[in-house]
Amino acid sequence: MGAGPDHAEAQAKVQLQAQVQVQAQAVAEAAARVMMQSDRAARRLGIHVVEIAPGRSVLRMIVRREMLNGHDMGHGGMTFTLADTALAYACNSYNQNAVAQSTQITFLRPTAEADVLTATAEEVSLTRRTGIYDVAVTNQRGDKVAVFRGQTATIKGSLVPDMPVTR
Secondary structure, eight states: OOOSHHHHHHHHHHHHHHHHHHHHHHHHHHHHHHHHHHOHHHHHHTOEEEEEETTEEEEEEEOOGGGBOTTSSBOHHHHHHHHHHHHHHHHTTTSSOEEEEEEEEEEOSOOOTTOEEEEEEEEEEEOSSEEEEEEEEEOTTOOEEEEEEEEEEEOSOOSSTTSOOOO
């Protein structure tokens, strides 16, 4: 029992799914590397990738003095940029070029100099041409400082020409 043709077919299917997942992860990692190499804004702001997976990204940034607004709080535009960048890395993780089509952010609490902000982007919906992503931005204490939703649209091209599109 368990060694018949149905069992062998099920095992083969599981192995194929595992190979597809490994390839999709490799594509996501390669796409993130290529994006960061050409993402001058992210590099200038000190944004870096903590984690990447198909349809998901985690990015981090430290609020520096020059990122403060006239109220001596973290400028909302900096928090927005971090969230928008997390959206970009998540939606491009399939190696299909994609850009933000619309976004919305709600600021929940202020940020301060030296805060370590983490933006976690999660795919909510993905169709052939569009995607929807939710991004939560937290500080080093785990307090949620902003929530962001972005809709994306695919455009021509890929980030890593010698790798497949996995979406």
